[in-house]
Amino acid sequence: MSTNKFPAESLRDRKRRQARERIIEVAFTLFIERGFDVVTVDEIAQRAEIGRTTFFRYFSDKQEVVFSAEDDFLRALNEAMRDTPTEPLRDLTQALNTSRRLLLAICTEAAHYPSQYEVYHRLVKKYPELEDRHNRKTRRYADLLETHLIDHCTPPAIAILASQVTIACYQAAWRLGTHDATAVLREANDAFDLLLGTPPHDPED
Incomplete structure (x- = not known):
């Protein structure tokens, strides 16, 4: 990509x-x-x-x-992780705000290449073996988020909940945004707004 x-x-x-x-x-x-x-x-x-x-x-x-963009997504995620403040993330709101930023970093990377993302989405939705790999990749991101939160002193129960909720926001965005990468980014952001009860948030911030 x-x-x-x-x-x-x-x-x-x-x-x-x-x-x-x-x-x-x-x-x-x-x-x-x-x-x-x-x-x-x-x-x-x-x-x-x-x-x-x-x-x-x-x-x-x-x-x-088909999954050739994964290195770019992991690079974007790692860069976003390095920007996480050093202070402990002890409560659920802190954990979710951090997870939101990390998820949006991945979605933003995908939105840079809309044509390739469109083909990727169509292929994953059509072929079960690709959908299975996509789902396994998504679970891997959840594990990375969980580990990152725990490394920042988030209690395990909160870290697990926050990472799983974050993946749920992504999965909702995947369904709502379909093959439009920009729409997926927007829907992921909107999902967190609904979840946290916050005013509309600009994903570019």
């Missing part, structure tokens, strides 16, 4: 990034044209004008191509 975040990129690194992005672009096009289940790695490689071996330098299988 990320295309403008390589300020000190060498020529070799730039070529590798461009090759990876080309594979993703071609694969997503083929998945929409013909269906994820019937497209093969060989077809992706041929359309991308690379060898099969080159494909496997970047991805272990075609499922991994």
Whole structure:
């Protein structure tokens, strides 16, 4: 997904990034044209004008191509985590406000690439094996949120509740926003407003 975040990129690194992005672009096009289940790695490689071996330098299988943005999401989450204040987060409201900020960081990253997100959403909704992986990824984020809160002195019961509620807000946004990444960001933000009883909150803040 990320295309403008390589300020000190060498020529070799730039070529590798461009090759990876080309594979993703071609694969997503083929998945929409013909269906994820019937497209093969060989077809992706041929359309991308690379060898099969080159494909496997970047991805272990075609499922991994669908989830190629996960590194960007984790990077955005880790950056947001580093901005968490050092003071303890002991109550549920503090925990939820922190979890809200972390979730919106991920949603904002997705909203930077609306076309790719749209294809991703359509594929996940259509193919059970992709939906299963998406759900497992979502649970992983819940675990990361929980651990982060506990690391900031949140009592375990509150940390677990806050992380699970945060994922519920995301799942509501996923359903309401459907394949529009900007709408998902907005709906996730609105879900927290409803939950916390707060005035409308600008996700860009």
